[in-house]
Amino acid sequence: MxxxxxxxxxxxxxxxxxxxxxxxxxxxxxxxxxxxxxxxxxxxxxxxxxxxxxxxxxxxxxxxxxxxxxxxxxxxxxxxxxxxxxxxxxxxxxxxxxxxxxxxxxxxxxARPLPVDGGDLDTVLVLRNRDDADALRAKLRPGVRLAIIGAGLIGAEVASSALHFGAQVTLIDPVDPPLVPAVGEELAKRLHEMHTQAGITLINGAPNRISRTVDGHLVELQDGSSVECDEVLVGIGxxxxxxxxxxxxxxxxxxxxxxxxxxxxxxxxxxxxxxxxxxxxxxxxxxxxxxxxxxxxxxxxxxxxxLGQELPVHGASWFWSDRHGTHVEGTGDMNAPGKTILRSIEGQPMAAFRVDDSGAMQGAAAIDGGLTIRAARRIIDKGIVVDPEQLADPGIPLKKLAR
Ligand SMILES: Cc1cc2nc3c(=O)[nH]c(=O)nc-3n(C[C@H](O)[C@H](O)[C@H](O)COP(=O)(O)OP(=O)(O)OC[C@H]3O[C@@H](n4cnc5c(N)ncnc54)[C@H](O)[C@@H]3O)c2cc1C
Structure with missing residues (x-):
């Protein structure tokens, strides 16, 4: 038909x-x-x-x-x-x-609402569409106290962007560091540390209540502590x-x-x-x-x-994120069974590769390493087995290993 x-x-x-x-x-x-x-x-x-x-x-x-x-x-x-x-x-x-x-x-x-008392207050901000972004931007002014619940991709990006407006940002997440499934433990740690270096207050904890105060909001955490702020943004997926x-x-x-x-x-x-x-x-x-x-x-x-045409082949998945002037990319599956091999410069992990027992790469992530991820993607798609020592060596461009 x-x-x-x-x-x-x-x-x-x-x-x-x-x-x-x-x-x-x-x-x-x-x-x-x-x-x-x-x-x-x-x-x-x-x-x-x-x-x-x-x-x-x-x-x-x-x-x-x-x-x-x-x-x-x-x-x-x-x-x-x-x-x-x-x-x-x-x-x-x-x-x-x-x-x-x-x-x-x-x-x-x-946007997933925070499943706690006050999580559905209409003054709690989320970010999914253009109206949400307009509403958030209207709140960002010098000195505004912004609490962000969820330090995943979107929470971290908003935290970074909010600093440009002079906001005082508190980033709350029960997981420390977040994003391990996406980029592996070591890069996740480095990315999370960038927040503190940029002047953001990090809180490792889980909120159990959000309420309105005279001039803003109160976020209460499960450990009994609380954060007073003007605005709250929830970014939990x-x-x-x-x-x-x-x-x-x-x-x-x-x-x-x-x-x-x-x-x-x-x-x-x-x-x-x-x-x-x-x-x-x-x-x-x-x-x-x-x-x-x-x-x-x-x-x-x-x-x-x-249209009944041949299906395109897409290969390993890919994503990116930008925060604090750095560009993060990931490809494939950093959660796959196996071990992680790091590529570091001056003791700082720049890229992480997930390699299975057969030596085949399953996933990769990098900070400011777009070319590395492009090559890693080719390695994953072609099933190339790469020598772990060469993988860890920052002196060897990954594209050489992808041939
Ligand atoms: C703030 C933000 C930053 C992001 N940053 C990155 C990034 O850096 N890197 C990355 O890889 N990904 C990023 N993403 C994720 C990426 O944008 C999404 O994966 C992508 O937009 C999904 O596209 P989609 O078309 O499936 O859904 P959407 O973009 O959500 O589009 C769905 C559309 O469906 C419409 N709709 C819903 N219900 C109905 C209905 N009943 N009738 C008619 N229309 C309806 C909505 O109005 C909406 O326009 C980001 C997402 C957000 C929100």
């Missing part, structure tokens, strides 16, 4: 990439993206350049308005409140219905926006389950980006990824699958 119409629900990077790839791959049928946020925009700058004011709303758009007209991609500024299965389509928040031959769920995630899929009876397990072609348990509905979670053909449930490149890759895969 030919496909004449496709509806993409959610216009973040994943949904936009599906549309873009469908057109470049030759799809000429009807194509719409439904999203209350309008023109798709990029999220990583929300904690970096956009928050700092270096980029404006136009500067973070994934494509200008003219692109959508030129490529005949209709932007429907609305929220989908229900998936319709027979006939296939969606119901929008105003009650109107749109029907299509195929649906793509690209609804991303919602996301909850996938899978309610639509769940209500429609699609398989779901901390994300909408998809196969390797991003197809859900319904043969005509696909899911991509942060909301999707792959269950492989042998039944293995993969970890749901929440990274920029993953959103793009899954979008490209779904577009190919929708």
């Amino acid at each position: 030919s496909i004449d119409s496709i509806l993409i629900i959610g216009g973040g990077l994943a949904g936009f990439t599906v549309a873009q790839n469908l057109r470049t791959r030759g799809y000429t049928g009807q194509l719409s993206i439904i999203d209350p946020e309008g023109i798709p925009y990029d999220r990583p700058p929300l904690s970096k350049g956009y928050l700092l004011g270096d980029k404006d709303a136009l500067g973070i758009e994934l494509a200008p308005a003219a692109w959508f007209a030129e490529h005949e991609v209709t932007l429907v500024s609305s929220t989908v409140r229900e998936l319709l299965i027979e006939p296939l389509g969606v119901e929008l928040s105003d009650g109107s219905q749109l029907l299509a031959d195929r649906l793509v769920l690209a609804t991303g995630g919602t 996301i909850i996938p926006n899978a309610e639509l899929a769940q209500a429609a009876g699609l398989a779901n397990e901390n994300g909408v389950l998809v196969d390797e072609s991003q197809k859900t348990s319904h043969p005509f509905i696909y899911a991509v980006g942060d909301v999707a979670r792959v269950k492989t053909s042998d039944g293995t449930l993969l970890r749901r990824a929440e990274h920029w490149e993953h959103a793009m890759n899954t979008g490209a895969t779904a577009a190919a699958a929708l």
